[in-house]
Amino acid sequence: MQQAPSRTLWIDYLRSFLTVLVVAHHSSLAYTTFASFDKVAYIRSTHPVVDAQRWIGLDIFENFNDVFFMSLMFLIAGLFVIKSIQRKGPGAFIRDRFxxxxxxxLIGGTILNLIAHYPSYVLAHESTGLRAYVEDFFIVEQWPVGPPWFIWVLFVFNIAFAFLYVLFRPKFAAPVNFDSSKYKPGRIVLWWFLFTFALYVPFAFWLGPYKWTGFGPFDFQISRAALYFGYFLLGTWLGKVNFNETMFGSSAPLVRRWPLWLVACGLVYTSLTIASPYLTTLVKTGALTEFQGYFVYFTIYVLSCTFSCIAFMTAFRALAKRHQWAWDSLSDHAYLIYLLHYPFVLWMQYWLLEVPLPAFAKFLITFLTAFVGSYLSGYLLRKIPIVRKYI
Incomplete structure (x- = not known):
């Protein structure tokens, strides 16, 4: 399988891996110990379907993903933006992004979300009326956005950057003499950490770490808006400095130490998991102020995000050296898997509610069903010429 000139094998495989993590992440949310369901308005639930079976191991898995994977997806989305604008021109680039x-x-946020959330309406209202469900979806629940939120936010980031490119075209067009030898691994980790800290911690204190806002389907996590846009811009900068031959070159010092970053990723996230209840106790007993407790937690959180991003990028750069059929096929269908998986997740979680199985078994069944179902659906959709052209 030949790659398009603007594609890079290990980035394709990493993007595909993150898509699988997204499917697994959503598949786990019905079975976490903190899951709760609000029958008055299920939009306020932690997840649209919540099971009585729980397992704390899925808390750890879900929280690990939440720390880094959306930030890394935005970074990857920015890597080839400048080259794409230069190749197509700003106008054609915007049209292509549209x-x-x-x-x-629009399709995912309306048709697919209507299909996906119907079980939530049934659970909340013990009613199966379709007209009442549609009215509730748009009026009471105010158009739950689900996973497509990432797509509209990414669209806005792309358009905003295209306008920046037009305004500062000479600067973007000028070649960059990037000396990767000056960027020692320790320095890269430090700057990456400080960059993430500046984008996340002030906003988490100001707005709260979990606050969402928006109107209709245009919903997003406001406390992470700067973080996500910053990572998208970091991706465009890495693309500008030819990341695949410099900072993330196959023989670059940062990449050669990929096992170290994986170990650090695991250790720091373990520290974050252990620190959370301990810090809560210290705050409740007065040993720390609430500000101090959150400051320590957010600092470890940012360090975990930093090491996780670096670990997965360097590991895939070091290990993804040649084409493999399964990974290539997954890469071809990753975007459609992301778009299509949510209805499979919620309906399977709904069907499994009364099945006497432990939480992990239900999670595994949900994940496999959602992954295979969305993959096969995407495979069929890609046979449609207009779908194959743009997705």
Whole structure:
């Protein structure tokens, strides 16, 4: 399978891996110990379907993903933006993003979300009336956005950057003499950490770490808006400095130490998991102020995000050296898997509610069903010429 000139094998495989993590992440949310369901308005639930079976191991898995994977997805989305604008021109680039991102968002945010959330309405109201469900979806629940939120936010980031490119075209067009030898691994980790800290911690204190806002389907996590846009811009900068030959070159010092970053990723996240209840106790007993407790937690959180991003990027750069059929096929269908998986997740979680199985078994069944179902659906959709052209 030949790659398009603007594609890079290990980035394709990493993007595909993150898509699988997204499916697994959503598959786990019905079975976490903190899951709760609000029958008055299920939009306020932690997840649209919540099971009585819980397992703390899925808390650890879900929280690990939440720390880094959306930030890394935005970074990856920015890597080839400048080259794409230069190749197509700003106008054609915006038109392409409209068809590739905004149109799928509209479809995913309406038709697919209506299909996905019907079990939630049944659980909340013990009613199966379709007309009442549609009215509730748009009026009471105010159009739950689900996973497509990432797509409309990414569309806005792309459009905003295209306008920046037009305004500062000479600077973006000028070649960059990037000396990767000056960027020692320790220095890269430090700057990456400080960059993430500046983008996340002030906003988490100001707005709260979990606050969402928006109108209709245009919903997003406001406390992470700067973090996500910053990581998207970091991706565009890495693309500008030819990341695949410099900072993330196959023989770059940062990449050669990929096992170290994986170990650090695991150790720091373990520290975050252990620190959370301990810090809560210290705050409750007065040993720490609430500000101090959150400051320590957010600092470890940012360090975990930093090491996780670096660990997965360097590991895939070091290990993804040649084409493999399964990974290539997954890469071809990753975007459609992301778009299509949510209805499979919620309906399977709904069907499994009364099945006497432990939480992990239900999670595994949900994940496999959602992954295979969305993959096969995407495979069939890609046979449609207009879908194959843009997605």
């Amino acid at each position: 068809y590739r991102l905004f149109i799928p968002f």
